[in-house]
Amino acid sequence: MGHKRILVDEKKCKKDDLCVKICPGNLISRVKPDGFPVMLTINDDLCMGCGHCVAVCPHGALSHTNAKLEKCPPFRKELTISLDQTIQLLRSRKSDCLLY
Numbered sequence: 001m002g003h004k005r006i007l008v009d010e011k012k013c014k015k016d017d018l019c020v021k022i023c024p025g026n027l028i029s030r031v032k033p034d035g036f037p038v039m040l041t042i043n044d045d046l047c048m049g050c051g052h053c054v055a056v057c058p059h060g061a062l063s064h065t066n067a068k069l070e071k072c073p074p075f076r077k078e079l080t081i082s083l084d085q086t087i088q089l090l091r092s093r094k095s096d097c098l099l100y
Helices: 018-022 041-046 052-056 083-093
Strands: 006-008 062-064
Touching: 018 052, 052 062
Parallel strands: none
Antiparallel strands: 006 062
């Protein structure tokens, strides 16, 4: 099971399931408890190529055909913003403030 859309560097992968947890479409799984993450082929067409799975991996173990590792900066926890800051950012980027 799996597809060529995601590539796992088995030497770097720590099997921490961060990519599995972050995938918005629940398209990545570990089929075997001791196995590496794979993209479920049954859902392959649902992948939007967002790159979340690549960006969240702190080990640089994942690559995606539509979101290359070198184009996905690593997630930096120290830059996480609050909900209020997120809402303010979104409101400042939209001309229509009727979002909330």
